[in-house]
Amino acid sequence: MPWPTFNDWGWQVKNRLDDFEILARTYQLDDDEQRGFAATRSLFRFGITPYYALLGDREDPDCPIRRQVVPRPEEAEIRLGERSDPLGEEEREVVPNLIHRYPDRALLLATDRCPVYCRFCTRRRIVGRVERQATRELLSEAFEYVRATPELREVIISGGDAMMLGDNQLDYILRELRSIPHLEIVRVATRMPVTCPMRITDQLAAILKRYSPIYVMTHFNHPAECTELAAEACARLVDAGVVVYNQSVLLRGINDAVAVIADLNRRLVSMRVTPYYLHQCDLAEGIEHFRTPLQVGLDIIDGLRGHASGLMVPQLCVDVPGGLGKVTVVPDWVVRREGRATTFRTYTGATAEYLDPVDSHKGRS
Numbered sequence: 021m022p023w024p025t026f027n028d029w030g031w032q033v034k035n036r037l038d039d040f041e042i043l044a045r046t047y048q049l050d051d052d053e054q055r056g057f058a059a060t061r062s063l064f065r066f067g068i069t070p071y072y073a074l075l076g077d078r079e080d081p082d083c084p085i086r087r088q089v090v091p092r093p094e095e096a097e098i099r100l101g102e103r104s105d106p107l108g109e110e111e112r113e114v115v116p117n118l119i120h121r122y123p124d125r126a127l128l129l130a131t132d133r134c135p136v137y138c139r140f141c142t143r144r145r146i147v148g149r150v151e152r153q154a155t156r157e158l159l160s161e162a163f164e165y166v167r168a169t170p171e172l173r174e175v176i177i178s179g180g181d182a183m184m185l186g187d188n189q190l191d192y193i194l195r196e197l198r199s200i201p202h203l204e205i206v207r208v209a210t211r212m213p214v215t216c217p218m219r220i221t222d223q224l225a226a227i228l229k230r231y232s233p234i235y236v237m238t239h240f241n242h243p244a245e246c247t248e249l250a251a252e253a254c255a256r257l258v259d260a261g262v263v264v265y266n267q268s269v270l271l272r273g274i275n276d277a278v279a280v281i282a283d284l285n286r287r288l289v290s291m292r293v294t295p296y297y298l299h300q301c302d303l304a305e306g307i308e309h310f311r312t313p314l315q316v317g318l319d320i321i322d323g324l325r326g327h328a329s330g331l332m333v334p335q336l337c338v339d340v341p342g343g344l345g346k347v348t349v350v351p352d353w354v355v356r357r358e359g360r361a362t363t364f365r366t367y368t369g370a371t372a373e374y375l376d377p378v379d380s381h382k383g384r385s
């Protein structure tokens with residue numbers, strides 16, 4: 021058996037940077053980062069895979085990789101309007117670990133573990149608290165619920181990071197879900213292609229292929245995350261028939277500019293990953309310093325449309341507080357609507373009129 025190395029995902033997880041000493045040896049920490057580490061130690065778990073840590077700049081605290089994983093003191097501040105459970109998941113937990121929010125979809129929180137603990141995590145109330153995965157007994161209650169609820173067509177396996185589950189456990193969950201006749205879509209939510217791409221082994225790809233169609237929802241936020249290893253991991257998934265979508269979170273000072281999102285999405289498309297959502301940060305506790313005004317996201321979409329291929333333009337999405345669902349938002353491209361005519365502003369700034377069919381307006385005032 022080969023000795024575990026840097027390219028082994030188990031080694032990466034086992035050797036996560038998880039204390040101050042090792043963090044301070046890896047990066048030249050500024051005062052804010054040092055205070056941030058102390059202020060958040062008891063609030064949210066800290067951990068970075070060696071792979072992801074090496075993507076960061078040793079000297080620059082504003083490096084977009086470092087900003088995502090090194091705590092700042094602001095994280096300890098709770099602002100007006102922030103919630104520990106911004107998406108109201110607890111009240112929609114129908115059996116342990118299963119959230120039923122939309123009529124036809126359910127979310128299975130199969131583990132609370134992640135390879136890297138992102139400082140902007142929306143689910144920080146549960147993620148990394150005890151580092152455990154749902155037992156088969158608890159999972160069987162979730163499967164029973166799904167089996168007994170025919171309106172459910174889709175289950176999203178999440179956590180934590182769903183790919184922190186070992187191959188056997190993932191295989192078991194997929195097998196159980198695929199045995200439910202009315203379940204059409206299974207998604208797996210993971211940041212592993214970004215934070216620990218060595219997790220995407222041939223063996224894992226073969227498991228996912230067995231339960232096709234599988235959708236993997238991953239989470240790249242910055243072009244610096246699109247490394248050769250990340251591209252290979254995504255290629256392994258796509259070659260196994262997995263459809264890979266990306267959901268970025270809009271983060272102040274990290275990716276809140278048209279040029280950054282354009283570069284990121286261009287790279288993702290060339291890695292055969294489809295940019296799906298650009299998420300507005302949720303109102304989770306302690307992450308106000310990451311949040312951007314809604315207009316920033318609208319300006320980014322406006323800046324992409326027409327200037328970049330439509331394949332690279334994600335939907336700007338707000339998951340509204342209280343678990344009431346996602347809303348997608350678009351810039352104001354309609355200038356006015358009068359009778360049959362709608363006047364649009366195009367990406368060049370020119371305006372143009374589109375006419376509805378005459379029939380459709382007969383009898384209307």
Ligand code: SF4
Nearest residue numbers: 134137138141180211
């Ligand atoms: S990988 Fe996802 S669940 Fe885990 S800490 Fe990051 S954002 Fe949260």
